[in-house]
Amino acid sequence: MRGQPGPGPLVQAALDPLVTIATLAAAVSLFGAGFDGACLILALLVFAMTFPGGLTRESEKAGDLMLEIVTGWVAILGLLGLLGWATRTLDAFDQEVILAWALATPAVLFAAHRLLPLVLPRVLATQGLQKVAVIAGANDLGRRLAERLRDPMLGTRVAGYFDDRAAGRLQNLPAAQNLGDLSRLADFARAQRIDVIYIALPMASQPRILRLLEDLRDTTASIYFVPDIFVSDLIQARVDSIGGLPVVAVCESPFYGFNGMVKRMSDIVLASVILVLIAPLLLAIAIGVKLSSSGPILFKQRRYGLDGRKIVVYKFRSMTVAEDGDLVRQATRNDSRITRFGAFLRRTSLDELPQFINVLQGRMSVVGPRPHAVAHNELYRKLIRGYMIRHKVRPGITGLAQVNGFRGETETVEKMKGRIDMDLTYLRNWALLLDLQIILKTVVVVLGRQNAY
Numbered sequence: 001m002r003g004q005p006g007p008g009p010l011v012q013a014a015l016d017p018l019v020t021i022a023t024l025a026a027a028v029s030l031f032g033a034g035f036d037g038a039c040l041i042l043a044l045l046v047f048a049m050t051f052p053g054g055l056t057r058e059s060e061k062a063g064d065l066m067l068e069i070v071t072g073w074v075a076i077l078g079l080l081g082l083l084g085w086a087t088r089t090l091d092a093f094d095q096e097v098i099l100a101w102a103l104a105t106p107a108v109l110f111a112a113h114r115l116l117p118l119v120l121p122r123v124l125a126t127q128g129l130q131k132v133a134v135i136a137g138a139n140d141l142g143r144r145l146a147e148r149l150r151d152p153m154l155g156t157r158v159a160g161y162f163d164d165r166a167a168g169r170l171q172n173l174p175a176a177q178n179l180g181d182l183s184r185l186a187d188f189a190r191a192q193r194i195d196v197i198y199i200a201l202p203m204a205s206q207p208r209i210l211r212l213l214e215d216l217r218d219t220t221a222s223i224y225f226v227p228d229i230f231v232s233d234l235i236q237a238r239v240d241s242i243g244g245l246p247v248v249a250v251c252e253s254p255f256y257g258f259n260g261m262v263k264r265m266s267d268i269v270l271a272s273v274i275l276v277l278i279a280p281l282l283l284a285i286a287i288g289v290k291l292s293s294s295g296p297i298l299f300k301q302r303r304y305g306l307d308g309r310k311i312v313v314y315k316f317r318s319m320t321v322a323e324d325g326d327l328v329r330q331a332t333r334n335d336s337r338i339t340r341f342g343a344f345l346r347r348t349s350l351d352e353l354p355q356f357i358n359v360l361q362g363r364m365s366v367v368g369p370r371p372h373a374v375a376h377n378e379l380y381r382k383l384i385r386g387y388m389i390r391h392k393v394r395p396g397i398t399g400l401a402q403v404n405g406f407r408g409e410t411e412t413v414e415k416m417k418g419r420i421d422m423d424l425t426y427l428r429n430w431a432l433l434l435d436l437q438i439i440l441k442t443v444v445v446v447l448g449r450q451n452a453y
Helices: 010-031 037-050 062-087 095-126 139-147 182-191 203-218 260-291 340-347 355-361 374-380 389-393 414-428 432-448
Strands: 131-136 154-163 196-199 223-224 237-241 245-249 298-304 310-316 365-367 395-398
Touching: 010 037, 010 095, 037 062, 037 095, 062 432, 131 139, 131 182, 139 154, 154 182, 196 203, 203 223, 203 355, 260 310, 260 340, 260 355, 260 365, 260 432, 298 374, 310 355, 355 365, 355 395, 365 432, 374 389, 374 414, 389 414, 395 432
Parallel strands: 131 154, 131 196, 196 223, 365 395
Antiparallel strands: 237 245, 298 310
8 A cells, every 4th residue: 555644654755865965965065166056956856866766675784775775876876977968067067066975975875774763753753743543453464564554664653453353363462452343443543533544354344344434434533444455465556546436456567657658768778879889799799609609699589578478589599509499498507508608608698688689679678577488487387476477567688686696597496486576576666766776786796797607
């Protein structure tokens, strides 16, 4: 569910742009420069790039958090630099100010992200801004919701549960959190000035839900219904409407509407620029493949693309075989099928470069779930729950899984499941800035030659 009440989420969303702009203002003040029109435009651009969503997904580990911040910040600086070069406005800024701002911002952002969870809950409590909530339904869904609401950044305290079941059936529920049956909820909400009520009852309990909603008409609490379909693993879930009739999106592509246009345009621009830059390299590799072993220069293999439709993906041939049947054996370490030149191509990921042509064709994206051979799809779709959801988007040359340790051979189902979990995380959290972060991390991974053979 989106639209969580309370000021906490708004503070989270505004943290990165406010800290970044404040650091810019501090750098301007430090060097005695004026915050002129150029700086104001720069501040507005940064705000637009970082709100909402920011530079990080709030990683718990300090190292992961810093990496998220740095890669996101480098991506933003790259975009700003490209925009300044294209508009010939780079000379409008004091170079000392920009350098100090660029270097100081990641450190200030890191400190802000570490301090905010400690400071914000206390501020909300002392200012009377903390919300008090109750949950109708002490079932699995209600308890999962309570766990999410315990996030200190949300600024919400759960007072307890209401449920019609006998206390003996409410396993492991502390007595203090059992506030009574549903008939008492409305009176409790009025007497205790409850701010938010979450209804987490099964949709099969429609008569009870309707009676409860009728009782709650005489309260001032905000009421949220959490349908039990949200027990499932949802992708881009949201509430929409068709001609005024509300509908709930259970599984949808993140590239819906305007986001789809942004994603496609960024793919075309990136692929075009990269192909122009690497054209001499492509020619040299093609000659190397031809001279190193007999066979075609390009290896063409059928993969599943957008919406599970079959596409043809290009790679420089790195093996003595070109398998594309019902049984395809994954490449393994010291695989005898890999040529000497092919081993170099695979180790450096240069064999993937022709896929930028697939991007221009509209078959692939620069960033997205890596496409698997059709034979592998047919195997793993039966073994891994939600496997085919990754095909709600175009497959990518690189992806979130590849920069998080799931690159190369997946010799066990568990490793493949880890890769799929990363792919689904990408679908849930897509943003253009996330794509840029993945591209930067890919360069680091390739230079480190992790899991490539």
